[in-house]
Amino acid sequence: MKRRILLLAGGQSGEHEVSLMSARSVLGALPRDRFDVTPVVISKEGRWLPPTETQKALESGAAPTGGDLVLHRVASAEGYDAVFPLLHGPMGEDGTVQGLLTLAGIPFVGSGVLGSAVSMDKVMTKQVLASAGIPQVAWRLAVRREWQRAPQAVEARAAELGFPLFVKPANLGSSVGISKVSAAAELRPALDLAFSLDRRVILEAMTAHKPREVEVGVLGNDAPIASPVGELRFEADFYDYETKYTEGLATMHVPADLPPEVSERIRETALRAFRALDCAGLARVDFFYVEETGEVLLNEVNTMPGFTTTSMYPKLLEAAGYGYSELVTRLVELALEER
Ligand code: ADP
Ligand code: MG
Ligand code: MG
Structure with a gap:
């Protein structure tokens, strides 16, 4: 029997458009002989759009206004076997939507309330990972x-x-609100900016040298696997918003050119972090590799990473043997698995 899947996309965060792009890729890839997929776009105002409006939003890439309040809609989500909350950032990746779906009793792709909320907050993540003995930069x-x-x-x-x-807002992504502060005089504007976006702000020591930025895809529930390591290369001072979203400013290399011992250490640390944070389904675990010192420092864990066919997470899992369509199918299976 075909499984009925509700695909949630868009959402209230700054990563609304990225999510719509990911959703178009996932919609095209879930096998139709196995799944009956209904997309619902969540507007930037947090309203769940009806089918025609959803279609328009998916086609145009921008959500119109209107739609229903979340609580009116979630009741009608009851007819679904599983939900794929393909939402990035606050109000989507941070445990809020996961809480709603848990209350409604519907299985969903990805981490639950705890793993989502802790992984979204950069300070909570650091605290949990520190107690798991995972190396990170110093922070306050x-x-x-x-x-x-x-x-x-x-x-x-x-x-x-x-x-x-x-200086970073604790609960954002896409480098929004992040400043590199080189001297005391630059601190004030950086903190003002970060606090205009979040109530909690993290201060982080910079790595001893400009780091290499390497990432691992993790897939699974209780017995997760780690993909080969991938690397992002760019010229900019750090991986800021412009570098992330301007075509051609950054390149992805999978597998990364690293000594085998370093790759293994990164992959093993990614799995430990996934477990320590109580993640499920999937996560992209990002690291700094400081070549000069040999340090591998965990930077952050993304529980719903970018998911277009050319995004890093699917590329990493492709290197682990999962084609895109196979990967999204596996994620739905993991959501339906008893945990
Ligand atoms: P986001 O969740 O928005 O991606 P990150 O914490 O990954 O935020 O920071 C964005 C980028 O800023 C990183 O990819 C890296 O280029 C740079 N960066 C952040 N923190 C540090 C640090 N402590 N040392 C060196 N570079 C950093
Ligand atoms: Mg992030
Ligand atoms: Mg990042």
Whole structure:
């Protein structure tokens, strides 16, 4: 019997358009003899769009306004065997939608509430991974209230890390709101920017040298596998928004040209992180490899990574032997698996 799948795309975060692109790829790839797929686009206002509006949004790449409140819609999601929440960033990848689907009793692709929420927050991720003994850069947390009431305390914390350092909203992606701060004088605007986007901000020591940026795809539930390691190369000072989304500014290399021992260490660490964070289904685990020192530092874990046919995650899994269509099918199977 065909499985009925609800594919959620779009969403309220800055990665709305990226999600629509991923959804078009996934829709084209889920085998029709096995799955009956209904897409629903979530507008930037968080409304679940009816079929005609959804179709328009998928075709044009931008969601119109209108649609239903989430809670009206989720009841009608009950007829589905599984949901594929192909949503990136806050209000989609962060445990919110996962909580809704858990309440509704519908299996879904990817991590649950806990793994999604912890992995979305860069500070919580670092805390959990530190207790699992996974190497990372030094960091400090700052919250908005503190920055408003006692900015000196936050500045002192930054000084402990030394310069250059990175200032980031704790719960965003796509490098939005991230600054590289080279001197104390640049700290204020960087913190103002990050706090305009999030209540929680992470300060991070920069790696000792400009790092190589390497990523691993993890696939599975209780017995996950790690893909070969891939690398992103670019000229920019760091992997900022422009470099990520301007065609031709960055290139992907799979497998990365690394000593076998380093690749193995990266893959093994990715699996440990996946388990420590209680991830499920899939995750792309991103690392900094500091060639000069030999350090492998875990940067972040993305529980719903970009998913177009040319995105890094599918490329990594392709190198592990999963074609795109096979990969999306496997993800739905994992969602239906008892855990
Ligand atoms: P996002 O979730 O938005 O992708 P990241 O934490 O991955 O945010 O940071 C974006 C980019 O900034 C990284 O890919 C890297 O190029 C640079 N970067 C971030 N933190 C550091 C750091 N501590 N040291 C060196 N480079 C960093
Ligand atoms: Mg990220
Ligand atoms: Mg990143």
